Amino acid sequence: MPATDYDPIKFHDGMVRAGLIVPVGVQGVFGRNHVFEDVLARFDAAVTKLETADFFVFPPTIERRILEKVGYMDNFPQLAGTVHSFFGKELDARKLAERIHSGGAWGDAMQITDVSLNPAACYPLYPTLPGTVPDTGRVVTMLNWVFRHEPSREPTRMQSFRVREFVRVGDVDSVVKWRDMWLDRGVEVLRSLGLEANPDVASDPFFGRGGKMMAATQKEQKLKYEVLVPVNSVEKPTAVCSFNFHHQHFGETFHILNPNGEAANTACLGFGLERVTMALFKRHGFDPEGWPSAVRQRLWP
Amino acid sequence: MPATDYDPIKFHDGMVRAGLIVPVGVQGVFGRNHVFEDVLARFDAAVTKLETADFFVFPPTIERRILEKVGYMDNFPQLAGTVHSFFGKELDARKLAERIHSGGAWGDAMQITDVSLNPAACYPLYPTLPGTVPDTGRVVTMLNWVFRHEPSREPTRMQSFRVREFVRVGDVDSVVKWRDMWLDRGVEVLRSLGLEANPDVASDPFFGRGGKMMAATQKEQKLKYEVLVPVNSVEKPTAVCSFNFHHQHFGETFHILNPNGEAANTACLGFGLERVTMALFKRHGFDPEGWPSAVRQRLWP
Numbered sequence: 001m002p003a004t005d006y007d008p009i010k011f012h013d014g015m016v017r018a019g020l021i022v023p024v025g026v027q028g029v030f031g032r033n034h035v036f037e038d039v040l041a042r043f044d045a046a047v048t049k050l051e052t053a054d055f056f057v058f059p060p061t062i063e064r065r066i067l068e069k070v071g072y073m074d075n076f077p078q079l080a081g082t083v084h085s086f087f088g089k090e091l092d093a094r095k096l097a098e099r100i101h102s103g104g105a106w107g108d109a110m111q112i113t114d115v116s117l118n119p120a121a122c123y124p125l126y127p128t129l130p131g132t133v134p135d136t137g138r139v140v141t142m143l144n145w146v147f148r149h150e151p152s153r154e155p156t157r158m159q160s161f162r163v164r165e166f167v168r169v170g171d172v173d174s175v176v177k178w179r180d181m182w183l184d185r186g187v188e189v190l191r192s193l194g195l196e197a198n199p200d201v202a203s204d205p206f207f208g209r210g211g212k213m214m215a216a217t218q219k220e221q222k223l224k225y226e227v228l229v230p231v232n233s234v235e236k237p238t239a240v241c242s243f244n245f246h247h248q249h250f251g252e253t254f255h256i257l258n259p260n261g262e263a264a265n266t267a268c269l270g271f272g273l274e275r276v277t278m279a280l281f282k283r284h285g286f287d288p289e290g291w292p293s294a295v296r297q298r299l300w301p
Numbered sequence: 302m303p304a305t306d307y308d309p310i311k312f313h314d315g316m317v318r319a320g321l322i323v324p325v326g327v328q329g330v331f332g333r334n335h336v337f338e339d340v341l342a343r344f345d346a347a348v349t350k351l352e353t354a355d356f357f358v359f360p361p362t363i364e365r366r367i368l369e370k371v372g373y374m375d376n377f378p379q380l381a382g383t384v385h386s387f388f389g390k391e392l393d394a395r396k397l398a399e400r401i402h403s404g405g406a407w408g409d410a411m412q413i414t415d416v417s418l419n420p421a422a423c424y425p426l427y428p429t430l431p432g433t434v435p436d437t438g439r440v441v442t443m444l445n446w447v448f449r450h451e452p453s454r455e456p457t458r459m460q461s462f463r464v465r466e467f468v469r470v471g472d473v474d475s476v477v478k479w480r481d482m483w484l485d486r487g488v489e490v491l492r493s494l495g496l497e498a499n500p501d502v503a504s505d506p507f508f509g510r511g512g513k514m515m516a517a518t519q520k521e522q523k524l525k526y527e528v529l530v531p532v533n534s535v536e537k538p539t540a541v542c543s544f545n546f547h548h549q550h551f552g553e554t555f556h557i558l559n560p561n562g563e564a565a566n567t568a569c570l571g572f573g574l575e576r577v578t579m580a581l582f583k584r585h586g587f588d589p590e591g592w593p594s595a596v597r598q599r600l601w602p
Contacts (some may be wrong), residue, residue: 022357022429025364026415031425034356055335056323059461060361060446061382061418063326073407074398077387081362082411083418084385085450086378090509097375106374107413110383112406113450114327115460117362117384117418124332128323145361145446149386149414159416160360208391 117147137170418448438471
């Protein structure tokens with residue numbers, strides 16, 4: 001497929017034919033093969049080595065209370081994934097099985113648990129940081145699976161995907177400076193891989209009419225930047241990483257303090273690893289062996 | 302902590318103090334630090350290189366219909382995790398936010414989606430295999446996050462964890478032989494790492510009274526073996542891997558055929574990567590730098 005031929009469905013089908021992804025019965029949760037995973041891991045390694053940071057992996061499921069506390073259910077209920085399980089006894093279980101095998105709906109037989117799917121790679125970190133951060137602040141990196149309930153035929157819009165995340169905690173100036181430094185760095189690293197990467201001010205998909213205002217404010221205050229790369233089209237390039245400043249939102253919510261006693265500022269940035277991987281396949285073709293040597297050298301040093 | 306001091310809560314607290322795991326507000330979904338992740342990745346690599354196989358990664362969320370089709374909701378509803386989201390409009394969203402902020406229960410505001418958490422690393426594979434397998438069958442390996450709704454203070458009993466899985470598809474003899482060969486191999490690789498690993502016939506935690514009979518049949522037919530290592534106690538060692546023969550269950554359900562036209566037999570085996578990692582910390586101490594050189598050489602070759 002020539003790079004100028006932008007068509008998300010053709011691109012999806014091309015990745016399937018090349019064996020890179022394995023389609024399943026629902027959208028946005030396909031399997032990835034070893035070639036896809038190798039590119040993803042190599043890009044992840046290339047980014048991770050750019051900064052020294054504490055390193056954690058958190059599971060795909062997190063404490064549900066986090067969604068409640070940070071306002072996720074107010075702002076993005078349509079994207080949330082709460083985890084429900086069966087709490088009934090013998091007879092209830094038999095009824096459940098009958099409902100399922102008769103082909104009926106059975107979601108109301110399940111009750112909400114204390115965990116939910118993690119919608120943002122940085123969320124599980126903040127509740128683990130209460131107390132005072134060091135004078136120089138703190139930098140943490142994570143590799144987490146995140147979930148967004150938005151099934152789509154468009155391959156870059158997934159329900160489950162991985163994010164290489166960095167979080168900076170500290171005073172307002174150092175945090176904003178760090179976020180902006182990483183925005184430049186993100187553009188650079190993507191361009192060094194041959195991608196036509198460009199930054200832009202962005203907003204989150206807040207729910208409903210009130211959400212439109214919140215998105216406008218977010219843009220006005222330049223709280224969120226994204227780096228975009230053409231994958232599905234040139235006119236509407238795909239966000240492959242985002243760079244967010246949270247003011248003291250998480251510092252206040254989770255009692256994270258700067259040495260002066262004030263609530264800490266935080267910023268986070270995340271590379272959507274599947275999206276970057278797909279952008280590379282779109283740009284350079286489905287076979288990494290044939291990619292330009294500069295790109296190969298950068299990923300397989 | 303001396304190796305003879307078996308106490309799951311002390312062991313948990315020791316891993317926390319050593320920084321290996323980061324506790325969160327609910328049980329079984331803690332964070333893992335870079336030392337923990339390095340050991341886990343090294344063990345995973347040591348196992349994966351033991352057999353050539355097609356390689357896939359599937360997301361933590363899978364098609365919900367799989368749970369229905371394979372009978373998971375009949376047999377293990379208490380462990381299932383279905384994913385629910387918000388499908389309402391503006392006014393419903395406002396009501397949901399009010400309920401959450403008043404501290405009330407709100408699970409019934411969420412509706413079941415088409416995805417659920419993956420409870421067994423091999424499940425997402427079978428629906429992708431319809432048709433006739435090659436004469437020599439097929440071997441596939443995967444690294445997937447799985448979910449079991451069983452919150453526990455005991456650190457080896459997690460809600461979210463990773464499994465290095467192998468699946469063999471083919472005729473009954475080759476599949477059973479392969480499963481038994483891997484049982485020996487599993488014991489060997491774990492013993493080579495200094496672990497007191499022993500195999501045993503096992504059963505799954507089927508739900509309810511009827512489940513007791515199913516578990517007995519499973520043991521009688523030797524469908525499931527586990528390799529156990531003392532982590533929490535010597536008397537009740539922890540299963541760190543399992544080896545399962547499914548007869549034609551998945552072959553029939555997902556129309557996977559042997560070249561002779563009959564439904565294929567399948568077997569799967571999985572190493573619980575967090576459990577093996579913890580067994581190593583329990584056996585050799587919390588600092589891998591101080592582990593016996595034979596163990597270090599095997600993991601960091």
